[in-house]
Amino acid sequence: MAxxxxxxxxxxxxxxxxxxxxxxxxxxxxxxxxxxxxxxxLIMVFGVGTAFLTISGYHAPEPPEGRLAQYYDDxxxxxxxxxxxxAVFGMFIGDWVAWLLAYPEMTFDAAWxxxxxxxxxxxxxxxxxxxxxxxxxxxxxxxQRTSRARMPDQLSPWFVLLGYNLFCILAVSGYFMxxxxxxxxxxxxxxxxxxxxxxxxxxxxLYLRTLARRQEPHIYVANWYYLAFILVVAVLHIVNNLAMxxxxxxxxxxxxxxGVQDAMTQWWYGxxxxxxxxxxxxxxxxxxxxxxxxxxxIYSYRMSILGFWGITFFYMWAGSHHLHYTALPQWVQxxxxxxxxxxxxxxxxxxxxxxxTLNGAWHKVRDDATLRFMMVAALFYGLSTFxxxxxxxxxxxxxxxxxxxxxxxxxxxALGWVALITFGSIYAVVPWLxxxxxxxxxxxxxxxxxxxxxxxxxxxxAMWNSGIIQGxxxxxxxxxxxxxxxxxxSLIAMHPYYVAxxxxxxxxxxxxxxxxxxxxxxxxxxxxDSREPIADRPVPAVARDRALQSGE
Amino acid sequence: MFGFHYRLERRTIGFVLAVMVVSSIxxxxxxxxxxxxxxxxxxxxxMRMYTxxxxxxxxxxxxxxxxxxxSQMIRTLRDEVERxxxxxxAVESKYDHPMLWGSKRTGPDLARIGGKYSDAWxxxxxxxxxxxxxxxxxxxxxxxxxxxxxxxxxxxxxxxMRRVGVPYSDDMIANASADAYGQATPDGDRAAGVVERYxxxxxxxxxxxxxxxxxxxxxxxxxxxxxxxxxxxxxKQEAVTTGNGQ
Numbered sequence: 001m002a003x004x005x006x007x008x009x010x011x012x013x014x015x016x017x018x019x020x021x022x023x024x025x026x027x028x029x030x031x032x033x034x035x036x037x038x039x040x041x042l043i044m045v046f047g048v049g050t051a052f053l054t055i056s057g058y059h060a061p062e063p064p065e066g067r068l069a070q071y072y073d074d075x076x077x078x079x080x081x082x083x084x085x086x087a088v089f090g091m092f093i094g095d096w097v098a099w100l101l102a103y104p105e106m107t108f109d110a111a112w113x114x115x116x117x118x119x120x121x122x123x124x125x126x127x128x129x130x131x132x133x134x135x136x137x138x139x140x141x142x143x144q145r146t147s148r149a150r151m152p153d154q155l156s157p158w159f160v161l162l163g164y165n166l167f168c169i170l171a172v173s174g175y176f177m178x179x180x181x182x183x184x185x186x187x188x189x190x191x192x193x194x195x196x197x198x199x200x201x202x203x204x205x206l207y208l209r210t211l212a213r214r215q216e217p218h219i220y221v222a223n224w225y226y227l228a229f230i231l232v233v234a235v236l237h238i239v240n241n242l243a244m245x246x247x248x249x250x251x252x253x254x255x256x257x258x259g260v261q262d263a264m265t266q267w268w269y270g271x272x273x274x275x276x277x278x279x280x281x282x283x284x285x286x287x288x289x290x291x292x293x294x295x296x297x298i299y300s301y302r303m304s305i306l307g308f309w310g311i312t313f314f315y316m317w318a319g320s321h322h323l324h325y326t327a328l329p330q331w332v333q334x335x336x337x338x339x340x341x342x343x344x345x346x347x348x349x350x351x352x353x354x355x356x357t358l359n360g361a362w363h364k365v366r367d368d369a370t371l372r373f374m375m376v377a378a379l380f381y382g383l384s385t386f387x388x389x390x391x392x393x394x395x396x397x398x399x400x401x402x403x404x405x406x407x408x409x410x411x412x413x414a415l416g417w418v419a420l421i422t423f424g425s426i427y428a429v430v431p432w433l434x435x436x437x438x439x440x441x442x443x444x445x446x447x448x449x450x451x452x453x454x455x456x457x458x459x460x461x462a463m464w465n466s467g468i469i470q471g472x473x474x475x476x477x478x479x480x481x482x483x484x485x486x487x488x489x490s491l492i493a494m495h496p497y498y499v500a501x502x503x504x505x506x507x508x509x510x511x512x513x514x515x516x517x518x519x520x521x522x523x524x525x526x527x528x529d530s531r532e533p534i535a536d537r538p539v540p541a542v543a544r545d546r547a548l549q550s551g552e
Numbered sequence: 553m554f555g556f557h558y559r560l561e562r563r564t565i566g567f568v569l570a571v572m573v574v575s576s577i578x579x580x581x582x583x584x585x586x587x588x589x590x591x592x593x594x595x596x597x598x599m600r601m602y603t604x605x606x607x608x609x610x611x612x613x614x615x616x617x618x619x620x621x622x623s624q625m626i627r628t629l630r631d632e633v634e635r636x637x638x639x640x641x642a643v644e645s646k647y648d649h650p651m652l653w654g655s656k657r658t659g660p661d662l663a664r665i666g667g668k669y670s671d672a673w674x675x676x677x678x679x680x681x682x683x684x685x686x687x688x689x690x691x692x693x694x695x696x697x698x699x700x701x702x703x704x705x706x707x708x709x710x711x712x713m714r715r716v717g718v719p720y721s722d723d724m725i726a727n728a729s730a731d732a733y734g735q736a737t738p739d740g741d742r743a744a745g746v747v748e749r750y751x752x753x754x755x756x757x758x759x760x761x762x763x764x765x766x767x768x769x770x771x772x773x774x775x776x777x778x779x780x781x782x783x784x785x786x787x788k789q790e791a792v793t794t795g796n797g798q
Contacts, residue, residue, distance in 0.1 A: 100689070110695075116617025239579075259644075259648050263653050305554060315578075317582065327640050328642075398627070
């Protein structure tokens with residue numbers, strides 16, 4: 001790996017690794033609480049590890065010039081393997097906590113294994129570990145192809161990918177030890193947040209530098225979405241995580257905002273983490289891999305534009321629908337509801353654009369499970385955006401809020417849309433990246449598809465039922481005008497649905513394990529496809545100069 | 553419009569700026585006024601701050617992820633008010649950095665749980681929820697009872713809270729550790745200082761039933777028993793709206 005870096009890059013990589021190790025050492029030495037010191041050791045080990053990786057290829061000869069005539073895909077390959085590792089880990093924890101709600105004794109008498117600590121491990125593991133790695137890996141792949149330009153250097157993609165995974169490891173290990181800011185989907189403490197800002201700015205700069213080298217006059221739609229994902233997540237992350245640490249040698253911090261302002265900031269963040277992490281980034285995937293796999297051009301350029309700007313504008317207003325009937329002023333709730341309903345238009349434009357792209361390729365959807373993953377993902381995207389707009393209407397929200405309906409809605413989006421489009425994209429890109437004729441086993445892709453679909457449906461139907469029953473029981477009055485059910489009555493009614501949900505989740509987890517095996521076997525296969533498509537190369541430097549002279 | 557976009561999408565920096573502008577508007581319009589419009593947060597002159605022990609308990613509540621299953625926000629709906637008490641006001645969480653309004657009720661709302669159950673019930677419930685509520689799905693928190701509470705750094709916690717706007721006095725910060733100890737040790741000589749600094753309504757007692765030591769159980773129960781009790785603003789508001797107060 002390190003032998004493919006230039007000598008300058010190796011020096012820089014070694015310098016960064018040593019610096020990181022020293023920061024970790026300082027944190028471990030000065031740390032005034034055990035979790036913080038443990039994180040110092042973790043950072044130090046990570047820095048020493050990357051330093052060893054660099055040293056192992058440090059004295060190798062300069063990489064051949066010929067590399068510049070090819071896209072730089074090694075970080076994408078590693079990113080996909082990491083994404084699948086996080087998927088299995090995060091979904092395993094998710095299914096574990098699902099069983100805990102049905103059978104609370106299925107755990108150890110230890111703090112790290114209680115529901116409250118495992119739950120953020122699940123959400124961070126799947127959203128940031130699985131989703132984030134998949135986004136980074138595919139964005140590197142897509143931005144180079146659609147720009148027909150190689151990445152400007154070979155170190156920054158590694159810094160982004162490995163640095164991002166360090167953030168995820170700090171986050172997850174922190175929850176086990178009880179470190180959390182309690183802000184949902186923004187739980188990691190201040191030093192992990194600062195580290196993510198550094199990584200994220202590098203990511204943005206890398207993306208912009210690659211776009212600046214592009215040999216296509218236009219920036220392709222997929223890149224609009226990836227760019228919006230990177231930019232807006234940076235803003236959201238920085239604002240929502242503003243906090244005052246109690247000391248530079250302790251992990252604990254206090255949010256800069258309190259009460260109603262904190263709630264609004266948190267759900268402005270929380271809802272737009274859904275919008276720009278779990279939607280925009282994955283729409284970037286959809287807009288590249290779906291037309292490529294189907295062999296059809298995007299149906300409508302204008303729908304792409306309207307969908308993109310509608311999503312970018314409307315979503316940012318929608319967060320307050322998480323706070324209906326609360327102490328948040330009603331004018332903000334009304335704005336949130338209004339924009340949430342309007343949001344359906346650009347969302348369905350994007351979903352329709354994807355499905356109409358498949359016109360003329362429906363026979364491929366029938367035969368090819370990879371394309372079917374993407375098609376069903378677009379369907380679930382349409383379904384869950386409709387459901388989201390519906391649930392944002394105040395009277396509907398009065399029933400659905402605080403219940404499992406919300407959980408079902410989130411998973412219709414997270415399993416049905418985000419995970420399915422990711423699996424579809426990964427099954428498409430793995431043979432391209434490793435230059436294989438196809439996946440190791442098409443039958444296993446097919447099996448994964450059905451496991452994932454059935455698991456999602458069981459999950460979502462169970463949560464729809466439990467959520468609506470729960471909401472109705474809480475508000476039912478008996479004839480004498482008093483509340484008919486105690487809270488405990490509603491909890492007893494949930495039990496069968498909690499069991500069903502855990503079974504649905506288990507299906508989905510098994511699918512992810514099969515997918516990981518299939519990808520691993522594809523990577524390990526020795527048979528390379530010699531028929532590499534000649535077009536899958538960046539425009540060479542000479543041609544580029546000529547192109548520049550011609551005015552582009 | 554599409555012609556304009558046809559040109560915009562050829563420029564990286566222009567496109568980036570456009571995304572930044574278009575995406576900033578919503579958040580700016582919805583969040584900034586919450587800091588400037590006075591009516592957003594009601595006045596409550598009787599509102600008191602968390603004592604160091606309660607704050608430590610709140611941090612344990614955060615650490616264990618209690619907010620994932622319990623909300624602290626009673627909505628303005630009839631059934632919620634009848635089930636949990638007067639609907640929550642913004643002022644009641646004005647010292648909450650961060651707020652713990654929550655998003656899910658796997659268990660009931662806790663905004664007004666303070667005083668509803670005895671300390672002994674809370675301790676028994678946290679140690680083994682199914683011993684008191686047979687069908688509960690809540691985890692047991694046995695380690696809270698056997699872990700000594702860290703109180704030596706509570707001054708740092710209060711200082712950080714003051715930096716983000718909670719008006720702790722120098723006296724409170726200087727005595728933070730002693731007050732945490734004193735609040736859970738009613739017969740000790742430090743108990744009087746807690747009442748002096750935080751008011752007569754402050755609960756001073758051994759919350760876990762063992763006055764010889766201060767555990768994490770003391771802190772979490774002290775916190776649970778104060779939920780909904782920091783101000784009477786919500787009770788007064790309800791009296792006005794229902795006419796009961798006249």
